[in-house]
Amino acid sequence: MDTQFIQGESSITKWNYDVFLSFRGEDTRKTFIGHFYTRLCQVGVDTFIDDEELRKGDVISTKLEKTIEVSRISVVVFSKNYASSSWCLDELVKILECRDKLKQIVLPVFYDVDPSQVRNQSGCFGEGFAMRKERSFGDERMEKWKAALTEAANLSGWDLQNVANGHESKFIESIIKQVLQVVNQTPLDVAWHPIGVDTRVEHIELLLQNECEDEVRMVGIYGVGGIGKTTLAKAIYNQTCHRFDSSCFLSNVRAEADAFNGLVKLQEQLLNQILKTKDVKVSSVAEGVNLIKTKLGSKKVLIILDDIDHMSQLESLTRERSWFGAGSLIVVTTRDEHLLCRLRENERYEAKLLNDNEALQLFSLHAFNGSFPPHEYVNLAKDIIKYSGGLPLALVTLGSHLQGRSTEEWRYEFKKLRAIPHRDIQKILQISFDGLDRDIQSVFLDIACAFHGFSKDEVCKTLNACGFSSESAIATLVQRQLLQRGHFLVMHDLVRDMGREIVSMESPRDPGKRSRLFNPQEVRDVLQGNKGSENVEVLVVERGAFKGMNLSTKAFQKMINLRVLNIDDLNISGDFELLSKELRWLSWEECPLKCIPSNFPFEKLVVLNMRESNIQEFSSNFQHCRNLKDLNLANCKHLGRTPNFNGSLSLETLCLTGCSNLKEIHPSIGNLNRLTGLFMMDCKKISNLPSSICKLKSLQYLNIRSCSSLLTLPVDIGDMQSLRHLLACDTGIKQLPRSLEMIRDLSILELGTRNVENKRSFSGRIVQIQSLSSSVSHLSLTYCNLSEADIPGDVWSLSSLQHLDLSGNSFRCLHFDFSKLRSLTSLFLNNCENLHTLSSLSNKNLCKLEIANCEKLVDITGFDNLPLQGQIDMRYCTSLQNPFNEGFFSAAALSFLPVSMPPSLSSSHCL
Numbered sequence: 001m002d003t004q005f006i007q008g009e010s011s012i013t014k015w016n017y018d019v020f021l022s023f024r025g026e027d028t029r030k031t032f033i034g035h036f037y038t039r040l041c042q043v044g045v046d047t048f049i050d051d052e053e054l055r056k057g058d059v060i061s062t063k064l065e066k067t068i069e070v071s072r073i074s075v076v077v078f079s080k081n082y083a084s085s086s087w088c089l090d091e092l093v094k095i096l097e098c099r100d101k102l103k104q105i106v107l108p109v110f111y112d113v114d115p116s117q118v119r120n121q122s123g124c125f126g127e128g129f130a131m132r133k134e135r136s137f138g139d140e141r142m143e144k145w146k147a148a149l150t151e152a153a154n155l156s157g158w159d160l161q162n163v164a165n166g167h168e169s170k171f172i173e174s175i176i177k178q179v180l181q182v183v184n185q186t187p188l189d190v191a192w193h194p195i196g197v198d199t200r201v202e203h204i205e206l207l208l209q210n211e212c213e214d215e216v217r218m219v220g221i222y223g224v225g226g227i228g229k230t231t232l233a234k235a236i237y238n239q240t241c242h243r244f245d246s247s248c249f250l251s252n253v254r255a256e257a258d259a260f261n262g263l264v265k266l267q268e269q270l271l272n273q274i275l276k277t278k279d280v281k282v283s284s285v286a287e288g289v290n291l292i293k294t295k296l297g298s299k300k301v302l303i304i305l306d307d308i309d310h311m312s313q314l315e316s317l318t319r320e321r322s323w324f325g326a327g328s329l330i331v332v333t334t335r336d337e338h339l340l341c342r343l344r345e346n347e348r349y350e351a352k353l354l355n356d357n358e359a360l361q362l363f364s365l366h367a368f369n370g371s372f373p374p375h376e377y378v379n380l381a382k383d384i385i386k387y388s389g390g391l392p393l394a395l396v397t398l399g400s401h402l403q404g405r406s407t408e409e410w411r412y413e414f415k416k417l418r419a420i421p422h423r424d425i426q427k428i429l430q431i432s433f434d435g436l437d438r439d440i441q442s443v444f445l446d447i448a449c450a451f452h453g454f455s456k457d458e459v460c461k462t463l464n465a466c467g468f469s470s471e472s473a474i475a476t477l478v479q480r481q482l483l484q485r486g487h488f489l490v491m492h493d494l495v496r497d498m499g500r501e502i503v504s505m506e507s508p509r510d511p512g513k514r515s516r517l518f519n520p521q522e523v524r525d526v527l528q529g530n531k532g533s534e535n536v537e538v539l540v541v542e543r544g545a546f547k548g549m550n551l552s553t554k555a556f557q558k559m560i561n562l563r564v565l566n567i568d569d570l571n572i573s574g575d576f577e578l579l580s581k582e583l584r585w586l587s588w589e590e591c592p593l594k595c596i597p598s599n600f601p602f603e604k605l606v607v608l609n610m611r612e613s614n615i616q617e618f619s620s621n622f623q624h625c626r627n628l629k630d631l632n633l634a635n636c637k638h639l640g641r642t643p644n645f646n647g648s649l650s651l652e653t654l655c656l657t658g659c660s661n662l663k664e665i666h667p668s669i670g671n672l673n674r675l676t677g678l679f680m681m682d683c684k685k686i687s688n689l690p691s692s693i694c695k696l697k698s699l700q701y702l703n704i705r706s707c708s709s710l711l712t713l714p715v716d717i718g719d720m721q722s723l724r725h726l727l728a729c730d731t732g733i734k735q736l737p738r739s740l741e742m743i744r745d746l747s748i749l750e751l752g753t754r755n756v757e758n759k760r761s762f763s764g765r766i767v768q769i770q771s772l773s774s775s776v777s778h779l780s781l782t783y784c785n786l787s788e789a790d791i792p793g794d795v796w797s798l799s800s801l802q803h804l805d806l807s808g809n810s811f812r813c814l815h816f817d818f819s820k821l822r823s824l825t826s827l828f829l830n831n832c833e834n835l836h837t838l839s840s841l842s843n844k845n846l847c848k849l850e851i852a853n854c855e856k857l858v859d860i861t862g863f864d865n866l867p868l869q870g871q872i873d874m875r876y877c878t879s880l881q882n883p884f885n886e887g888f889f890s891a892a893a894l895s896f897l898p899v900s901m902p903p904s905l906s907s908s909h910c911l
Contacts, residue, residue: 226393366399
């Protein structure tokens with residue numbers, strides 16, 4: 001079951017009275033109130049009825065205010081003269097304040113007045129309120145009374161004429177029935193310190209308000225173990241149970257269902273609690289389903305299923321909304337979002353971690369019995385709170401664990417916790433792991449031990465090659481709240497530590513026999529002592545762990561099943577044939593080898609990362625990399641030529657960024673039919689690209705930024721029909737091949753320079769861009785010395801164009817109606833030194849405009865039609881004549897990242 005701890009005092013308020021009666025004495029004390037009070041006492045409801053002696057003056061006493069605060073229910077009896085009493089009106093204001101702050105229940109009773117008269121202060125009821133206006137009570141007080149009357153009249157209550165057709169005795173009995181329903185409902189203990197609960201419950205109640213009150217509503221609360229789902233469910237139960245005919249909170253459904261005949265017993269418990277009996281017996285799940293449908297179909301019920309982990313539990317207990325009466329509410333908590341797939345999107349609530357302030361308060365309350373740490377503990381507390389990551393379970397557990405200890409003990413315990421998670425935290429978090437099948441568990445442990453923070457695309461390639469269905473496994477981990485959504489594999493630090501502890505417990509005293517090695521000291525001991533075993537599948541060596549040392553390949557000899565290896569910045573020598581033949585993923589950044597040995601185990605490698613290595617050439621054995629998909633040679637400063645790629649035809653991503661001495665790309669690159677990304681940024685000695693590159697039918701991303709020696713592109717570049725992004729700024733290219741016009745799906749094209757200081761090197765004009773694909777959304781032609789005539793004519797008809805950067809060019813005017821570029825959102829014309837006139841700037845979608853340093857710019861038209869929320873930089877446009885409201889513009893310089901690369905490439909630092 002999820003943790004139930006999340007505030008200062010017990011979430012269960014101590015009520016001194018069951019009911020507080022608010023009424024106009026002269027109207028009802030000797031009639032309705034007298035009978036109602038007597039009946040309440042007869043049924044055992046502890047009721048406060050005020051003494052006339054307490055009502056003196058125009059303001060209610062402090063004693064009476066405190067009485068209202070400690071009453072569980074306030075029954076407000078609106079009679080004809082209720083509003084003529086300032087005392088009654090002040091009581092009402094106080095009652096509604098307690099409803100908001102203390103979650104008190106307010107039950108309005110309309111005794112011979114219509115609710116609309118109370119709501120609008122009209123009719124005979126309004127006459128009494130009008131009497132208040134005649135006295136000097138002040139406008140503010142009068143407005144409070146008016147708002148309170150309107151709010152109370154809108155609450156669900158009883159109208160004597162409509163409920164019992166004027167029969168007071170029946171009317172009283174109907175009210176007594178609901179009062180007893182509330183009074184006899186024992187509230188659940190939510191938490192000792194329920195920090196942040198009220199805010200989150202309000203968010204959930206907003207979901208409920210969006211639904212029709214008469215329909216059966218369902219809400220699913222999901223999140224990682226220990227985040228407080230059960231706490232929220234209990235708080236919802238306490239605040240709403242009085243609104244239903246019957247209610248039932250089934251706790252720890254996961255564990256109960258796993259017991260013998262568990263689902264049947266849960267069905268019995270549900271039926272008996274809702275029907276308020278102990279007589280219902282269920283012999284089978286199928287019988288239980290029919291009993292629930294037939295016996296609860298007419299009842300307005302509240303049912304909470306806490307901690308479900310299998311669809312069968314939902315299907316056996318609350319499968320169909322039609323099983324329950326109108327207005328019913330079903331609340332489900334789970335760690336597995338997938339189990340809520342039948343719910344609408346607005347019926348799912350992801351439980352949120354505590355923010356920094358909430359976390360500090362909750363931790364301090366458990367560690368110090370106060371809302372803030374003592375001075376000498378502040379930094380220690382902040383470190384532990386950061387480690388806890390806003391997880392309530394961890395904050396409560398660690399706060400209680402450290403309470404009463406000295407600062408030295410805190411330091412020792414925290415150091416120990418970072419190595420070995422607290423057993424209570426581990427136990428709760430591991431429940432989600434234990435419910436996974438073996439393959440998904442393996443994927444989870446690989447991520448926790450080796451791939452935390454890596455791109456999903458890169459890891460999926462590796463794990464698929466290891467025999468796992470990684471995409472499906474990762475989707476399941478996300479649904480189970482063990483992984484966060486996104487392109488990168490990120491999990492809560494405590495979830496990661498939970499996974500690592502599971503691995504550590506595989507062989508507590510002999511790390512060499514574990515499946516995964518990641519702890520720096522343990523890795524060092526295993527490798528130096530040659531203690532590895534065939535159990536080891538994943539090995540991560542911390543950078544610098546063997547600084548100044550040379551390790552023999554014999555240290556890896558026994559690890560024959562090693563499939564993931566990270567040995568960045570490690571010096572290894574010896575027979576590389578001793579490395580595992582099962583390697584799928586190898587990261588060896590800063591590899592000291594000048595040449596990869598011929599007996600290197602390339603055969604099954606899928607990902608090879610050798611950034612910043614001393615590598616100068618590859619042996620012929622590279623021809624055996626038939627499974628290799630990602631090759632990263634970024635910043636290999638000594639690499640003069642690429643390997644022959646004929647044996648690597650599965651390659652999908654090739655990163656050569658920063659290979660400053662690279663002069664030759666092997667023509668075999670044209671045979672890489674699966675290559676989608678080629679990144680060559682800052683390859684300053686590359687003077688040409690092999691013509692075979694035009695055969696790359698799958699290539700989508702070509703980045704040749706800052707290849708300053710590159711003067712031309714292959715004439716047949718138009719054959720690259722899959723090309724989407726061509727980034728060629730800061731090169732020597734001054735002319736594009738005409739075949740570029742043939743690429744129909746080109747989305748991003750960059751030419752010229754991004755470096756203003758280098759603009760003199762790009763004084764030649766870009767010519768022969770006669771036609772561009774209509775799919776171009778990002779076009780950058782900066783510092784190309786373009787005149788009006790040099791701008792490709794069809795730029796002004798690009799329907800998909802969103803970003804246009806013509807900064808640093810030589811045109812004097814742009815006579816074009818920008819409103820025709822309907823998709824344009826960003827326009828950059830900075831440093832256009834000759835720009836004199838900018839016409840027809842009107843564009844309702846344009847939200848970023850930069851025309852800074854255009855000192856000759858005199859006239860802009862269409863300015864008034866720009867969106868008000870736009871960001872505009874017009875600094876140093878000193879000649880601008882037409883008037884405008886200077887307060888409209890942002891004085892700050894804007895930044896815009898012109899390229900969006902796929903997340904799978906980001907971790908390779910190819911940009």
